[in-house]
Amino acid sequence: NAGVTQTPKFRILKIGQSMTLQCTQDMNHNYMYWYRQDPGMGLKLIYYSVGAGITDKGEVPNGYNVSRSTTEDFPLRLELAAPSQTSVYFCASSSPRQGWETQYFGPGTRLLVL
Amino acid sequence: AQKVTQAQTEISVVEKEDVTLDCVYETRDTTYYLFWYKQPPSGELVFLIRRNSFDEQNEISGRYSWNFQKSTSSFNFTITASQVVDSAVYFCALSEEVDSNYQLIWGVGTKLIIKP
Numbered sequence: 070n071a072g073v074t075q076t077p078k079f080r081i082l083k084i085g086q087s088m089t090l091q092c093t094q095d096m097n098h099n100y101m102y103w104y105r106q107d108p109g110m111g112l113k114l115i116y117y118s119v120g121a122g123i124t125d126k127g128e129v130p131n132g133y134n135v136s137r138s139t140t141e142d143f144p145l146r147l148e149l150a151a152p153s154q155t156s157v158y159f160c161a162s163s164s165p166r167q168g169w170e171t172q173y174f175g176p177g178t179r180l181l182v183l
Numbered sequence: 184a185q186k187v188t189q190a191q192t193e194i195s196v197v198e199k200e201d202v203t204l205d206c207v208y209e210t211r212d213t214t215y216y217l218f219w220y221k222q223p224p225s226g227e228l229v230f231l232i233r234r235n236s237f238d239e240q241n242e243i244s245g246r247y248s249w250n251f252q253k254s255t256s257s258f259n260f261t262i263t264a265s266q267v268v269d270s271a272v273y274f275c276a277l278s279e280e281v282d283s284n285y286q287l288i289w290g291v292g293t294k295l296i297i298k299p
Contacts, residue, residue: 102286111187111274111289127286159228170216170278170285174228 071095073175075160081181082150090145090178092160100163101143102127102172103135105156112159118143150182185210185279189290196265197298204260204293206275212236216278217251217258218287223271231273234258262295270297 073094082088094101099120104112104127114127118137132154134146143162147154157179161172186209196202208217219231232242234251242249246263262269272292279288 109192109291111291112287113289114286117286157226161228170218170287171230171233172287173230174220176227179226 073160073162073173075158075175075178077178078176079179079181081183082147083183084150084152086150087146087148088150088180090147090158090160090180092143092145092175093141094143094160094162094173094175095141096162096164096173097140098162098164098173099140100165100172101137102161102163103133103143103145104159104161105129105154106159106177107156115145115158147180152182154180155182156180185212185277185288187275187277187288187290189275189293191293192291193294193296195296195298198267199264201261201263202265202295204262204273204275204295206258206260206290208256208258208275208277210256210277210279212278212280218274218276218278219249219258219260220274220276221271222274222292228274231260265295265297267297267299269295271295 076091102117103115106112113129116135118124124135157177159177160175163172188207215236217234221229248261250259272294274292275290276287
C-alpha cells in the first residue's frame with residue numbers, strides 16, 4: 070500500500086514550457102486535491118475532485134488544469150509555465166468513509182521555472 | 184471568512200524543554216474540524232490529529248497533547264520534553280464547507296527548531 074505517490078520529485082522548466090505533474094493514490098479515496106506551497110507559506114488549494122469525472126477550482130486555479138478519468142489518478146497540467154509557478158506541489162486524497170476531512174499527502178513535487 | 188492564524192513563525196528551544204504552538208481560528212460554521220500536520224525537513228506532510236467542533240476534550244498522544252477551547256477559538260499543540268526529531272514546520276488547518284464540498288484552510292505554519 071503506497072498511499073499517495075507523486076512524480077517527478079523535482080523538475081526545472083523554462084518559461085512557456087508545459088508539463089504534467091502526476092498523482093496516484095491506491096487507497097480508493099474519492100477525494101483528491103492539488104496544493105501549492107510557496108516558501109514560508111501555508112498550502113493553497115489549486116484544484117480538487119470529489120470523484121472520477123468531477124473537478125472543481127480551488128483558491129488559485131489560474132495557469133493550471135486537471136482531469137480525473139479514474140479514481141486513482143489526478144494529474145495536474147501546467148500549460149505555459151511562468152516563474153510565479155515556482156513552488157512545491159502537493160497532491161492529497163481523502164475518503165468520506167475514513168473521514169473526508171483527513172487528507173493524506175504525497176511527498177511533493179518541487180518545480181522551478183526559469 | 185474562515186481563517187487560521189499561527190502567530191508564531193518560528194520557535195527555538197533546547198531539547199527536553201516543553202513547547203506550545205498556538206493556533207487561533209475563525210469560522211461561521213457550527214460544525215467544523217481542526218487539524219495539525221507536521222512537515223519535517225524532508226518535506227512530506229504528516230497528519231497528526233483531527234478534532235471536531237463538538238469534542239472539546241484534550242487529547243494526549245505520547246509527548247504530544249492538544250488543547251481545544253471553543254471559547255477562545257484556539258487549538259494549541261504542546262510537545263513535552265521536546266526532542267531534536269520534533270524539529271519541523273507544524274501547520275494548523277480548519278475545514279470549510281464550500282458548495283457542499285469541503286476544503287481545508289491552512290495556517291502559514293510554525294517552524295520549530297529543537298537544539299541539542
